[in-house]
Amino acid sequence: MTIFTENDRTGEIVIRFPYASQLLRQYKIDFCCSGDRRIGEVIQERELDGEKILNEINAHYEEQKQLHNVIIDWKSQANETIINHIIDTHHNYLRSILPELEQLTLKVAKVHGKHHPELIQVQKLFKTMQADLLQHITKEETYIFPKILDSSVVSQNIGNEIALLEDEHSSSGALLKSIHELTDDFTAPMDACNTFKLTYLKLDELERNTFNHIHLENNILFPRFH
Template sequence: METVFNLSTKTGEIVTRLPETSTILKKYKIDFCCGGNRPIGDVIAEKNLNGPDILEQLNSAFIKSLEKPSVTWDEMTNKELIHHIITTHHQFLNLILPELSQFTTKVFRVHGNHCPELAQVHKLFHSLKIDLEQHTIEEENVVFPLIEAFEEQLAKEQMRELTAKIGDMEGDHEGAGDLLRKLREVTNEYTAPDWACMTYQLTYQKLEQLESDLFEHIHLENNILFPRVLNELKEVQ
């Protein structure tokens, strides 16, 4: 079989070249967003996973993708990527964050006495919610308009502002990644107790959905959009 990905290929590069591989990486809890600059071999060794099997799945997916034409993320223009991020990932956050706020509060109120970890879940989620809401507002009101304006014309002062803002956004992503890791740990991999009510189970399911979508969201920005814009800014400065 033709080999496209190997142990030295970075996790973010894998998903950039073939977005469908995100499903495989998620299955093994391999970070391709905040940790997208790490070789997959390092992650496989760290997690003690079956490297040959994972690489075979990734390369098989790539070979299969050649049978049908597709557009990869890095082939999209900046404006197309921004439109996709807003209409897909920001809209998803606008729907799920208020819903999860109610769920985590209700579950904590009802079951907190018996499950003290729910206090931590409630606190971690609401810290994440505030960070994400402020982050998306900053992107939509400042960062994305600056990127789109740069494609037309941007003063040097605005270029410096955009460079700094992108650094801030990447820092926000690191913070979100830390909160997600803590949420996964405190929820025991989003595993509700056997006796858990439907709301309890649904809360953990939706938290995991949030994590999955954020991985895709952060990957598009950290590994594709922002590096491309920073390279373009360097070329004109």
Template sequence: MSQLFTEQSIIGEIVTEFPKASDLFKTYKIDFCCGGNRPLIDALEERSLAKEEVLDKLNSLYEEAKALNNQDTDWTKATFTQLIDHIVNTHHKFLNEELPLLSPYVTKVLRVHGAEHQHLAEVHSLYNQLKTELEQHTIKEEADAFPLFINFENNPSDYNKEELTKLVTELEDEHDGAGDLIKEIRNITADFTPPPGACGTYRLVYQRLANLESDLFQHIHLENNILFKRAREL
């Protein structure tokens, strides 16, 4: 049976075509947001993963979803306004609510367990850096970037395209920075695995950090691999 996705398929395009691939990529720690513009084989070789195993699972999941007609919204066919509304009302809303709520728990775990688990000081520092960067980033997108996208869609011009291209480059750089921070948090927390005997708050913080990573990767994917890509191609 021929396979839709091959080792040369671009990671971000795979997730665009088949959003549930993100779950599989997360399992294998394949970056599909900031690292979504490279062939799958690069990530497989980088992580020393079995090519046939990953490709078989990926294509099998796709065929199963197709058979069940279990397709997610195709954001490549949405207008800029529709996609931006989804990003703001889903992913920005999540960040605006979760970042300030999680912050005191991260601090509490450091205060209570930091002497015994010294990596928690770094988690605390990285989280607060990530929180600040994401808050500033979402404000910038909603105040400056997204209105420019919508204006360009309604009134395409060379000037608007030039301004948009410069802004997209800045936003992609900020995405890279946020992606690096959450990956570092994952690394020093052993994939968000709490130590044996960890208290409820400790476990809660790790679980919510994992959820934050999952939402952030979907968020960045929609922007880098769909919204920004389409803007450059217009």
């Protein structure tokens, strides 16, 4: 059965079927910062095998449906539920993983940077992203989320503030994509030590979590207030 077609937007696909985020990441198809683009357009632009990709998404959807896996319909969830999930699953994760990755990226850059100069650039990009993300989530929790949850305030126009947050999402997404390319899709070289391999695994995990985080805000929560 064909559920998703080339006319569906990437963000909408992940809204309806969150498991699709893994497949889209595999093909480097943006579903968060550029989630308003039709998947067929992106596939054609990147010269990918559209039939194969859509068949995989639809087959995976049917598989999960047969397994009776619970798929949360985030579009139907209350603002408070979404915000609590974002804080618990994404913000708290960032506060935990970023200091760890700060030490890991610095260590591997110092030890292996001579033979793998890309690690030095990865470390610089990560430092910039770390500062941006920590400032970003503090701004959300301190200013934006309380406004969204305050019924006396939410009627006011907060679209401009949200637009700034979405711009910050784009900047963080671009940094992650640069790190993804520099690390050859987070593929550690043959001579990588265990710390080197762990760093790439953690960066891959960070990208996955952050893209899902941005997707929830850009495609589900924030459009309610534009």
